Amino acid sequence: MKKNHPFHLVTSSPWPILTSINIFTMLMGLIMWMTKKELTLMIMGTSLTAICSIVWWRDMMRESTFQGNHTIKVISGIKLGMIMFIISEVMFFISLFWSFLHSSLSPSIEIGMNWPPKSIKTFNPMEIPLLNTIILLSSGATITWSHYSMLDNKLSKAKKSLMMTIIMGIYFTILQKWEYDQAMFTISDSIYGSMFFISTGFHGIHVIIGTTFLLVNFIRMKNLHFSSTHHLGFESAAWYWHFVDVVWLFLYLMVYWWGK
Structure with a gap:
């Protein structure tokens, strides 16, 4: 009709x-x-x-x-929706950062007025956390490379750099799981354990979702669904992945480095 x-x-x-x-x-x-x-x-x-x-x-x-x-008007609406969604996710992580900073700057008497609590043995920020930071920042560079390759009609380079991003996302998740296995504390060990596993765990879930998002776009890219002027799904995935990168940077600085 x-x-x-x-x-x-x-x-x-x-x-x-x-x-x-x-x-x-x-x-x-x-x-x-x-x-x-x-x-x-x-x-x-x-x-x-x-x-x-x-x-x-x-x-x-x-x-x-x-x-x-997906006309120009529809694409404009979807982009606005994606921006609002990412803003809502930013607000969610700000609430976690706020809770962590409140507990670390003013430790309560229940945890001995000490941060981190004496019973907690924290991770060394210069080991696996630093490696994960390098991996995610590198993946931010490769997804940008893929995006610009798509804009320049260089499909082969776009696919290769996108696959590199997906591999780094999977590698990050494996290292995060390995780090959890090595943890000397649990989610029930005071406010530190709760905030550590909730903040890093939710970020890990976002990495898994983002990796899946990128994988779907890689399949679409192989099936020639995108062009230099029409690649909304891929652009949305790139935005989401950059959000994941930035959140991890704050997590590393606050939870691993500041919280040590």
């Missing part, structure tokens, strides 16, 4: 409600795993969430790439 406006009226889709239910199932399974060491519900919820995400992405790719529904 012909329309006389530049907007995209999205058709009815079952994926938002199904994805919400599956994420709820995954989180309930996570609680079951942490309390009763039962993995079945979490595996089921994670698998169903992945399936719904794939078919939802498929529908969005069809709308933008093949049906031409």
Whole structure:
């Protein structure tokens, strides 16, 4: 049907409600795993969430790439939405930084008026944390390289640099998991343990989401879905990855270096 406006009226889709239910199932399974060491519900919820995400992405790719529904006006709205989403994520991490700084600048009597608490053996900021910082800052450089290569119509270079970014994101996650295994304290060890694992853990989740975001865009890039003038999905992924980079820089300075 012909329309006389530049907007995209999205058709009815079952994926938002199904994805919400599956994420709820995954989180309930996570609680079951942490309390009763039962993995079945979490595996089921994670698998169903992945399936719904794939078919939802498929529908969005069809709308933008093949049906031409992402007009200039629609792209402008999506960009604004992405900016607002990243701002909301920044506010979330600011609340974590605020809590960490409040506890470190004015340690309460319950933790011996000392920061970090005496029972906590912190990580050396010049070891794995520094390596992770170098990895993420390098990945910020490679995603920028990929973006500029895309703008210059150099698809081969764009794919190579994007794959380098994905590999560094996976490497960061592996090192973060290894660091958690070496920790001499847990999330229940005073305010320091709680804030350390909540702040670095949520950042780790964002790295995993960002890596997945980039991987989907790499697949789309291989399938020639992007051009130098139309690559909104890739641009949004690059913005998100830069946000992840900057947040880690603050985490490193505040939690690992300042909090030591």
